[in-house]
Amino acid sequence: MIRLKGHSRLGAIANIMSSKKLTTAQVKRFRADVAKLKSKGLVSKKVDARSQKPTRYMRDQVKKYSDVLEGKAKVAHVPKRADAKAFAEKFRVKGKSVVIPAKADEHIAYSKKNKAFSATRKTKSGKKITREIYAESPSKSRPPSSAKNVLYVIPVGNSRQSFDTWEDLVLFMEPYETKHNPYKDWEQYVEIVRYDEGGDE
Numbered sequence: 001m002i003r004l005k006g007h008s009r010l011g012a013i014a015n016i017m018s019s020k021k022l023t024t025a026q027v028k029r030f031r032a033d034v035a036k037l038k039s040k041g042l043v044s045k046k047v048d049a050r051s052q053k054p055t056r057y058m059r060d061q062v063k064k065y066s067d068v069l070e071g072k073a074k075v076a077h078v079p080k081r082a083d084a085k086a087f088a089e090k091f092r093v094k095g096k097s098v099v100i101p102a103k104a105d106e107h108i109a110y111s112k113k114n115k116a117f118s119a120t121r122k123t124k125s126g127k128k129i130t131r132e133i134y135a136e137s138p139s140k141s142r143p144p145s146s147a148k149n150v151l152y153v154i155p156v157g158n159s160r161q162s163f164d165t166w167e168d169l170v171l172f173m174e175p176y177e178t179k180h181n182p183y184k185d186w187e188q189y190v191e192i193v194r195y196d197e198g199g200d201e
Contacts, residue, residue, distance in 0.1 A: 027054060042061070152192060154190045
């Protein structure tokens with residue numbers, strides 16, 4: 001976790017030196033990035049982006065949330081800090097804000113009832129695809145086995161595995177579920193994907 005550096009004289013000198021490495025155009029871009037992060041709740045409201053110096057700490061924050069600035073992740077807000085903290089093992093959390101990897105055309109919403117996020121987008125043909133993202137295992141929220149147009153998706157290594165039924169997913173994950181294996185709590189990483197019949201990517 002990145003922490004705010006102390007305001008020692010040496011720290012101040014280091015910050016000034018780091019700021020000299022940026023050109024005028026880069027400083028302008030940096031401040032625009034800070035302003036965007038501030039608007040999303042990832043930077044303190046007390047920060048004045050128009051005059052913010054490119055300190056080491058703030059440059060680290062811009063780097064930390066570069067996926068948000070590049071449109072590869074979105075910031076979703078929840079009613080309480082505790083709601084956000086529940087997702088801390090899976091995503092980056094800042095106060096009541098949660099950073100979720102998402103496609104540019106996905107709309108993120110939070111359900112108080114299910115305590116879960118939904119990421120919804122439409123395909124080229126107008127069909128809707130929704131990812132349901134839970135802080136813990138979605139096993140209690142999963143649809144009945146007879147439900148159609150539902151997939152259970154889980155990241156394994158560098159890929160994402162999809163299954164038509166929860167039972168198939170459980171069978172697939174059994175070899176991974178050992179006492180000393182990082183996948184022993186794999187259920188919390190499962191997403192339920194619902195899609196319109198005939199939907200395309």
